[in-house]
Amino acid sequence: MAPDPTTHALIPPAAGASLELAARGVGHQFQPTWWCLREIDLVCRPGDLIGLVGPNGSGKSTLMRALAGQIEPTAGAVTLNGKPLARLSPRERARAVAWLPQDVRPTFDFTAEEVIAQGRYPHLGAFGVPGPRDREIVRLAMEWTRTLAFARRSLAALSGGERQQVLLASVLAQQSRFLLLDEPTSALDLHHQIDVFEQIAELARAGLGVIVITHDLNLAARYCDRLALLHEGRLVADGPPSEVMREPVLRQVYDVNLIVERNPVVGSPMVVLLGRHGGPS
Amino acid sequence: MSRLSARKYCAVVGVFLAMAAAAVLLAPLVGLEKIDSIDALGEWVRNPSARPVDVDILIYIRLPRIFLGLLAGAGLAAVGAVFQALLRNPLATPYTLGVASGGSFGAVVAYYLAELVPGMAAAWGPVSLVQLFAFAGSLLAIILIYMLARTGGRLSTNELLLAGVTMGLIFSALIMAARYFASPGLLANMDRWMIGQLSWATWRDVEMLAVLVMPALAGMLALARPLDQLALGEELAGGRGVNVTRLQVWAFLLGSLATGSVVAVAGPIGFVGLLVPHAVRRIVGPGHVLLLPCVMLGGGAFLIACDTAARTMWHAAELPVGILTALLGGPFFIGLLIRGRRTGKG
Numbered sequence: 001m002a003p004d005p006t007t008h009a010l011i012p013p014a015a016g017a018s019l020e021l022a023a024r025g026v027g028h029q030f031q032p033t034w035w036c037l038r039e040i041d042l043v044c045r046p047g048d049l050i051g052l053v054g055p056n057g058s059g060k061s062t063l064m065r066a067l068a069g070q071i072e073p074t075a076g077a078v079t080l081n082g083k084p085l086a087r088l089s090p091r092e093r094a095r096a097v098a099w100l101p102q103d104v105r106p107t108f109d110f111t112a113e114e115v116i117a118q119g120r121y122p123h124l125g126a127f128g129v130p131g132p133r134d135r136e137i138v139r140l141a142m143e144w145t146r147t148l149a150f151a152r153r154s155l156a157a158l159s160g161g162e163r164q165q166v167l168l169a170s171v172l173a174q175q176s177r178f179l180l181l182d183e184p185t186s187a188l189d190l191h192h193q194i195d196v197f198e199q200i201a202e203l204a205r206a207g208l209g210v211i212v213i214t215h216d217l218n219l220a221a222r223y224c225d226r227l228a229l230l231h232e233g234r235l236v237a238d239g240p241p242s243e244v245m246r247e248p249v250l251r252q253v254y255d256v257n258l259i260v261e262r263n264p265v266v267g268s269p270m271v272v273l274l275g276r277h278g279g280p281s
Numbered sequence: 282m283s284r285l286s287a288r289k290y291c292a293v294v295g296v297f298l299a300m301a302a303a304a305v306l307l308a309p310l311v312g313l314e315k316i317d318s319i320d321a322l323g324e325w326v327r328n329p330s331a332r333p334v335d336v337d338i339l340i341y342i343r344l345p346r347i348f349l350g351l352l353a354g355a356g357l358a359a360v361g362a363v364f365q366a367l368l369r370n371p372l373a374t375p376y377t378l379g380v381a382s383g384g385s386f387g388a389v390v391a392y393y394l395a396e397l398v399p400g401m402a403a404a405w406g407p408v409s410l411v412q413l414f415a416f417a418g419s420l421l422a423i424i425l426i427y428m429l430a431r432t433g434g435r436l437s438t439n440e441l442l443l444a445g446v447t448m449g450l451i452f453s454a455l456i457m458a459a460r461y462f463a464s465p466g467l468l469a470n471m472d473r474w475m476i477g478q479l480s481w482a483t484w485r486d487v488e489m490l491a492v493l494v495m496p497a498l499a500g501m502l503a504l505a506r507p508l509d510q511l512a513l514g515e516e517l518a519g520g521r522g523v524n525v526t527r528l529q530v531w532a533f534l535l536g537s538l539a540t541g542s543v544v545a546v547a548g549p550i551g552f553v554g555l556l557v558p559h560a561v562r563r564i565v566g567p568g569h570v571l572l573l574p575c576v577m578l579g580g581g582a583f584l585i586a587c588d589t590a591a592r593t594m595w596h597a598a599e600l601p602v603g604i605l606t607a608l609l610g611g612p613f614f615i616g617l618l619i620r621g622r623r624t625g626k627g
Contacts, residue, residue: 118510
């Protein structure tokens with residue numbers, strides 16, 4: 001499926017061929033005695049769709065915060081085209097990397113459209129007045145996410161699926177080359193989960209570098225071209241889903257009994273849970 | 282915000298400006314002392330050498346009080362709106378967070394110092410010792426509350442309000458202790474503003490308040506766009522390029538400056554920072570670019586109206602405006618708490 005013209009209009013113009021967002025030897029400590037990330041090397045380039053997976057507490061969200069430039073890693077660095085993120089101004093960084101955190105709770109009654117328009121923040125000038133170009137991007141983002149229908153409704157009044165589309169539109173309006181999504185499907189039903197993954201796959205095909213955190217290994221394997229598996233703060237596997245999703249690795253990392261099958265239709269690896277570790281197999 | 286045209290923006294702000302202007306122009310015409318302002322002014326213009334006493338009442342008693350109300354109301358309402366955005370909590374106000382109590386305590390300390398050390402009573406330009414200490418007290422209170430209520434990067438309503446109430450109680454206890462040991466003269470001085478009132482206002486008070494509140498208000502207006510970004514959380518705001526820490530520092534500084542300087546002159550007038558932002562947000566929406574100027578103008582008009590009511594509704598005596606705003610705001614606050622519980626928000 002070829003990306004439609006709206007998708008292309010939303011993608012920032014490519015500048016330079018060697019774009020990359022990279023974690024180089026990243027380690028992080030919140031407390032002095034415990035490393036929650038250790039020696040992580042991960043490179044994301046335009047067009048990549050990377051599924052960041054691993055058990056709860058394995059460091060996925062912390063790694064994503066570091067990649068978004070929201071925490072400065074204790075060791076190593078996150079670089080954008082070789083330059084440390086920490087040396088960029090917050091706005092410069094936001095124009096290159098967009099981040100949708102996991103738990104976004106609205107306060108006050110901002111409408112869907114206002115929330116999406118707020119995504120233009122890093123592009124606005126000194127007085128923060130949106131121009132015609134900004135309004136056009138916002139309209140495109142709404143069109144692409146099919147959120148125009150509830151533009152005037154309060155974000156707080158929308159359903160989970162609608163709200164997630166509005167938030168996706170707001171980070172798209174940011175027009176960054178790299179898109180970091182922290183569990184964008186965790187509160188969604190099957191239909192909306194597929195919707196979101198189809199959308200981010202299309203964005204990656206159109207030239208965005210996307211990293212998405214998810215607990216659904218099967219969805220990640222179906223849509224991502226790479227999986228990065230974290231375990232106790234270490235990157236234990238990074239490669240195509242068929243390489244990462246191996247029974248011994250997954251059994252050890254998740255501490256459950258499982259087998260890996262093939263999706264009968266598309267052939268992607270598929271986890272079948274059998275029970276607790278040591279249970280029936 | 283994208284749909285907000287310049288014309289609509291000016292129209293909405295214009296309506297609030299007209300409201301504030303109407304309050305400033307109409308409020309001096311009423312009062313316990315019956316004066317005919319228009320006639321008196323006309324008489325004075327015709328014969329400048331003999332100024333009628335009615336004009337004196339107008340210029341030296343009513344007008345300063347009205348401008349003090351305008352500035353104090355604008356300041357308190359704007360601080361309420363800014364704190365609500367910053368703490369993502371519709372119940373945050375300078376009063377409920379104990380920031381006003383902190384400011385009062387600072388002012389009490391300054392009154393003490395002024396009595397103990399004769400040279401300390403001096404003022405630097407229009408800025409007085411009481412104002413500086415009130416500012417410091419407000420700042421101390423907001424820093425303590427922020428540190429107490431901040432758990433894992435998120436502020437819960439319960440913690441925030443409990444921290445604020447506790448802070449208010451501690452500062453009140455300290456103020457009581459100060460009152461207990463104060464001399465009668467000092468006590469009278471303190472009590473003058475402890476209730477929160479605008480009477481005895483002089484042009485000097487207006488000047489003192491203006492030099493601190495006007496810059497604070499201007500600074501808050503400059504924070505409007507980043508404050509909008511906080512509505513969906515500090516994390517998302519940070520990802521969009523807002524320097525959240527710097528925003529918080531500025532907002533706390535400006536908020537404490539405005540609260541402290543109002544408290545120093547007018548005392549802790551409660552609930553303006555709660556009532557006005559809520560009412561105005563209902564009318565103009567939550568976007569701070571429009572909300573903040575409207576809240577400032579509306580807050581000024583509201584406090585003038587309350588003060589005018591407070592000084593005219595009783596024939597025997599003038600009621601301090603702080604009593605009236607508290608009587609209006611208290612039930613409103615409880616209503617918001619109940620509504621927040623019912624909808625599971627806040």
